Amino acid sequence: MSDENAANGETPEVETPEATPEIDPIEALRAENAELKDRVLRTIAEMENLRKRTERDVADTRSYAIAGFARDMLSATDALSRALLVLPPEARESGDATTKSLIEGIEMTEREMQRLLAKHGVKPIEAEGQKFDPHKHQAMFEVPDPSRPEGTVVQVVQAGFAIGDRVLRPAMVGVAKGGPSHAPADETVDKSV
Template identity: 85%
Template sequence: MSDENAASGETPEVEIPVEETADNVEQIDPIEALRAENSELKDRVLRTVAEMENLRKRTERDVNDTRSYAIAGFARDMLSATDALSRALMVLPAEARENGDATTKSLIEGIEMTEREMQRLLAKHGVTPIDAKGQKFDPHKHQAMFEVPDPSQPEGTVVQVVQAGFAIGDRILRPAMVGVAKGGPSHASSEETVDKSA
């Protein structure tokens, strides 16, 4: 001890060397640490690339859907106008077409040409009529308005179309309003296959 420390009454600080052992200090291999970090970063990059690819595909699908179905509202409105022209032609008596004066015949031809042009323009933009007559009733494409007792047709067959239906791509713009056969051959065969003993 030095004389100064003894005179002041303080105890001197003494450093005790501590042995470093495996218990009190973990040895981390720098190469393994870098490999683990590299693996984690590689996994992040792969996940990010996969997410970006999924986003690209989803965006491409949305753009195609928008391109295909953007005119759906407009097409529905145009169908109403086309229906009005069709109804106007249906109510015209046959003798007005044959025996009418030149002005009446020109008017009828003009309505027919306008209706055909509207149908052509709708088809040009992907709006197609739904083929209903003679088909099996499909609630996704048809709207049943009434049943028709017709034993010559299988039950559930569309026998009359009241209003044509239209689709744009694979989506239904307007279902076809139809009359459906009731009591045909499939009706009789379904009664025979029912187990009435239960």
């Protein structure tokens, strides 16, 4: 075939191997070095994130590990509070020494339980006079009160408690109805427009 091309006056095709660019070994090593450096930096960053996440998980576990126990203790504390509430005032004043001792013992026990709960991070949720917050309060009833802003907690039926930023038990409350609505504190109305 090439003879025919030469006889016809055509230039013969020369088959040449494709030219492959030669890879500089130094550049290849630099690229590999950059890739390995990037992998090491990513691995270090992942390990640092894992360390921080683990520290946060350990701190949360320490803070919230007693949540179930604290919730149970709140029931016992409530029972002591109710026992003190049902005692008539005259039993405190005119009762015999045994009755007075029993009342003092119940009061001391309730105070000690409250102190121990507070020591472990269990704090009461402020509710009375606050704007109703469904994350912290459970509305039990509405109280018609035009003198109070609507949505204000006017009565606490059962105290709520939180541990850290988590609610253990929402406060059971009565909420005002019929008063002026709450104006958002952080929004100001521009009347000049």
